[in-house]
Every structure is written in C-alpha cells, then in structure tokens.
Amino acid sequence: MHLTLEFGGGLELLLENSTKVHKVEVPLKDGEGKVPMKGLLSWVKANLIKERPEMFVKGDSVRPGVLVLINDCDWELCGGLDAELVEKDVVVFISTLHGG
Amino acid sequence: MHLTLEFGGGLELLLENSTKVHKVEVPLKDGEGKVPMKGLLSWVKANLIKERPEMFVKGDSVRPGVLVLINDCDWELCGGLDAELVEKDVVVFISTLHGG
Amino acid sequence: GFAPDGGLPADMIYRYSRHLLLPDFGVEGQRKLSQSSILVVGAGGLGSPVALYLAACGVGCLGIVDGDDVELNNLHRQIIHKEAYVGKPKVKSAADACREINSSIKVVEHRHTLKPCNALEIVRKYDIVVDATDNLPTRYMISDCCVLLNKPLVSGAALGLEGQLTIYHHNGSPCYRCLFPSPPPVAACQRCSDSGVLGVVPGVIGCLQALEAIKVATAVGEPLCGRMLLFDSLSARIRTVKLRGSLPDCTLCGENSVFTEQDFQKFDYENFTQSPMSDKTAPSVDL
C-alpha cells in the first residue's frame, strides 16, 4: 500500500538524513486491503527509525508528546491505534514544540 | 459534476452574502464526463455572480488581476480556458492584492 | 479608549480608521478590542510581536508577565527589546515599547516568573491568555490555570525552523492535557538554548497568536479552536489540522475533574515534567 509519511517537530532527526517526507510502500497482509495504525507503527519502527526508537514509540503506541495526524486529522478522531489506513493516505508524526 | 469553488482577494464581494466557499453541482453536457474551464466561467457568471460581472470576467476569460487555481495549481499550467475539470476538483478565483 | 457612553472620540476614529473601514470588523470590533484585557505570558521571541501588535491594534488592557532580564542573545529574535535594555527586566522593556507605540491603552507589568503560587491571581484579571513561553512545565501550568479559571488560551511555540499554534479550552477545544496527558521523555524537551531557533520563526507564530487573540476578543472569524496550525519555514508550508475536542475523561477539563485551585497551587510542574521552568542555560556553541 502506498502511503506518504511525514515527520516533524524534531522527529525527523530519528530518520536517515533527517528527511521529513517519506513516500513508502507498506506490505499488506494476505487478503486485506487495509493497514491498521498499529501495524504502521511497527513497520515504521522496523524500517525507518534509525536511532533512539524510544523517542518515537512507547509500548504499542507513539511516545507522549507526539501528535499523529491521518489526512490532516488527529488520529484520536479516526480510531487511534485501530484506525485503518487506505491507499494514498498521508500520515504525519509531529513532536510538540515548547520553545519560544 | 460536484466542484468546490472558492473566491478571495475581494472577489467574494461579487457573490451572495460575500460567501467565499461554494460547493456546487455543475451540469454536464450530454455524453461528457468533464467540464472545460471555459464552461465553468460561463456557469459562474450566470449562476453565482450577483453584481458587477465586469469585475470577474473580461471577454471569454477572467479579468486581468485574477489568478485562477485548479487544485492549488495555476490554471496556466493546466491548459487555461481549455483545462478540463473532473469530479471533486477545487477551483480558486483570487484577486491579486496591492495593499500593505 | 472609548468614551463612557460608548462613543468613539475623534482621535480614536482617526487612529483606528483602517480597522473601522473593515466590514467584518468595524466599530463594533474596535469597541470589543478596547474593552478586552489580554495577558501575554513571556516577553521573548513569541511575546515580542504578540505584545506589539496587541498594543498597536488597541486592546484595552495588555498585561505582560516575565521574570527574566533582556540578554544580548535574545535580540536576534526578540524585536521588542532594544540594545539599551540589555540587563534590564524584559517586562519593563516590553511595556515601554508598547507605550511608545500606543499611549492610549493600559499596559500592566507583572515582573515575575509565572508560578503556581502567583498564576491564579494574575490570570484571573484577564479575559484571554496568550502562552508565549519557552518551556514545557510552564505550558502545562498555564493550561491548567486557564481551565480552572475558564479562560481561552492562545498557545504558540517555535523551535528550530518550525512553529505550532492552537487555542486551548475555548469553544469545545481541548486543553493541553487532553492532547498530552503524559509529559514527553526529558530528552524530547529541546529548548531554544539547546537547539537554536531562526529568529523570524517565532515572529510568524507570534503574529498569528496576536491575530487569534484579536479574533477571540472580537468574536470575528473562526478562531483556531480544535485545530492546530503547523508551520515549516524551510518549505514555507503551513497546514491547519483538525484536533480532538475536549476529552470527557480529561483529568483537568473533563466533566469529572476533581482538580482544584488548591491542587494547582501545590502541583510541582517541574517534577511532573522533569524539566526546569526557565531556559537560561548558556548555549555551548562549538566553532
């Protein structure tokens, strides 16, 4: 499944070359046309995160302080870890900023 | 065909209640699945513009000083008057500003 | 300001004429601005444009709270402070600058670091709060305080080349704890003194904070409630995303919240976040 993943607020530093936008192909399980967010998080941790994975995930979910947006909408409104992604979805992971 | 039309930079003043965003249903000609920009301009002039049409169109096209964007892209890059719109396209008409 | 009978004195008509001409704003918008009181917490990178634009536009009472002094390494982004004020209190510097551009409004100086022991008393006096601070424990504290006192909170942040903006606890929007019930790990709490900040980035976010405060004060337009603006200066991309609403089970703003003003005054925000309330560490620039 083709997805666009974006990382911001410093999370891009955990990725190769600190690249913010990643167009990726996430493998589907047999017979399913969707990927749950839970599965995407595992896939990102295994395939994109190059260092300090504890800055991205905690337990099953993202670490505190990270907002997750599916097609510009807070994932809490879409089912959180159970939200199901479809072809061409855009998922943003952004760390909240505190500076000023 | 369902389109979203947006007016800005003062052009909204030509429309009812100065509403900026219009979700509209533009009729298709028999046997065609697309609407050319030329046709959309006539339709907008006839159905949405409530006053001073010369502030919106000039001849076949929009008046000088109006930018037209199809899905956030300058219509000059999409064929201008001959650009063909499809279902769910977003067309923005915006008057250039000079103030500061 | 406006006369007691609500009429507009001639010098005010002239000063604010460009606002009065706006059909969506007009005399009514200007009147509401002149009757509003807004507290800006932090007179730094964000607070500089917030305070200047709120003073210029004619907010009736502008409060500024900050306990720090102006330092030379603030000046690359904190445009409200002049070199002559280096070493002097930021609040004094900012308030003087605001009075110089608009002597017709009331500017109140709160020369303290906002803390649980003084926050309720200060915030209570204002209609709207602008969070222009630079650290995580203060952000939790201000949000909790605004929930307790039921004040809208216009919250901005900037770091590196990015900025964020939203309005908490207004028109059903979440509070800071609805979005972030647990604080992030300490290693994620980067500050401007650790990681740097491009000076104009808080400028952009601060102007947008002033705008949102004006929209809340005048009830003009759609304020950024339940939405967050994300600014990436490198790509010049700004997106506005939809956020969750206030959570029914939030420990602060939820319907069953038991958090009281007394709890607030005793809450240890530095311990909760494992992070200090000031951003004074000298940067180590390795050249």
Added chain:
Amino acid sequence: GFAPDGGLPADMIYRYSRHLLLPDFGVEGQRKLSQSSILVVGAGGLGSPVALYLAACGVGCLGIVDGDDVELNNLHRQIIHKEAYVGKPKVKSAADACREINSSIKVVEHRHTLKPCNALEIVRKYDIVVDATDNLPTRYMISDCCVLLNKPLVSGAALGLEGQLTIYHHNGSPCYRCLFPSPPPVAACQRCSDSGVLGVVPGVIGCLQALEAIKVATAVGEPLCGRMLLFDSLSARIRTVKLRGSLPDCTLCGENSVFTEQDFQKFDYENFTQSPMSDKTAPSVDL
C-alpha cells in the same frame, strides 16, 4: 559584522548563538546573512516587521526606501513607528528603530518615493529587494526594475483580512508581468485607505517576507519561487499554490524582451495602471 578574515568575533557568536546552533543554518548561514544587502521598499504595514526582523537577524546592509511621513492612522499596524515620530519621515523612524535593536549592522536611509527616475540607481546597490509597498503602479515598477537588474524580489501584499506572498524573478519564477500582463480595472485597485486592513495581517505577511529574504540570502530551505502563499485570516487558512514559471514571451523577463533601462526610466506606471503611486487619500469613515 564578521571580521575581515571571516572569523566570528565573540560578541557576534553570543548575539547570534541561537542561529549558530541550527544545523541547517549555522555559522555559514550567519556569514551569508552578514554579507548580504537587502532593500525594503516601503516602511509601512509590511515593511515594519520586515525591517525589524532583518535588522535583528544580522543582515549586513539594510536599505529602507519610503518618501512618506508617519501618520497617527499608520500606527495600528506599522509597529516600527513610535508616536513620537508622527509627522517625521518614515525612513528615519524605521532606521532609528532598526539601529536601536542592532547597532552592529549598516542601515541606509533612502528618503524618497521610489520612482522610475531613481529606482535603478537605488536598487542596483542591493542583492535582494523586498516589495512592501501599498499600490499597484509601484508593484509593476519594482518588478520591472528587478528584472532589468536581475534581483530576486520578495513580494508581499495585504488588504482587509487577507494576504499574499511570492518571490518573483528568482530560480525560474515568473515576474509580476508574467502573472499580470495587463493591469486590472481601476475599480479593482482597492487600497488600505479605501477598504481598511486588520493591523496584524500585514504583520504575518511581513514576517514571512523577512523569512523568504533570509532564505534567499543564505540559500537555506526552499524559497517561495514559482509558488504563492495565500493567507485568509478569518479562517486561519494558509495555502501554498503552484504558479506558472517565467513566460518565454513575457515582455519584461522573456527571452525576446526589448525593454531597456531607458524604456524603464520613461515608462509612465501611473498611466499604465490608471492608479496613483501614493496611498494618501484620507479615509471617510461614516459612523
């Protein structure tokens, strides 16, 4: 500024430390800024934040050109001017404010209205031009001048509750005439003095102009070339749209252009646009 050998003096390391810490910016970015010269045309609503942020961030030479005097009805949005300067030249007021926040940069005052007879001479001295003016004929003139002298033009505009921003004539982006070969009808040329402007709207656009000028000067990030930022303050929506590139048959920047510096000096921009180069009409506010 930087020492002749390219080293950073200790006070500059301290002043700009938050920039030097930025991996994408660093010493090299600060050095390029200190070696750049930027002209801000117009010390009004847009020019106020542009000049303040460019001065604060350490641009080597900042030129300001404006022929007007400060008026009380400017102050609701032109935050660079203090009440004490009402009646005095805007250029003097703005330059003094810039020097107060950063005495280490060079600030040049051009106390003229930019016109075809003086524009080439003034613009030629700078690397980058920021259009912070308020009227249509001046916008055509500055764009033509920048094409003739091959300077990038960071162009912002604000009116009512909306703003627009792009970079003309840089990295293949169009010039003003590529986008607008014919001027709009006179009735479409609204000004701030006709229609009003919410003070903080030019604040947001001006900060973004300063940002884009910094990106061009330092070659950091993707500048807004071939793209336009559209800002709607009521909805807090900001979109960045894709524009056409420079047109091969443009009468100004096209490959067969025959427009010379002599043509420029003789061109009547007010007649071309049927619109005056100044925005001094007193507003008629009907209360």
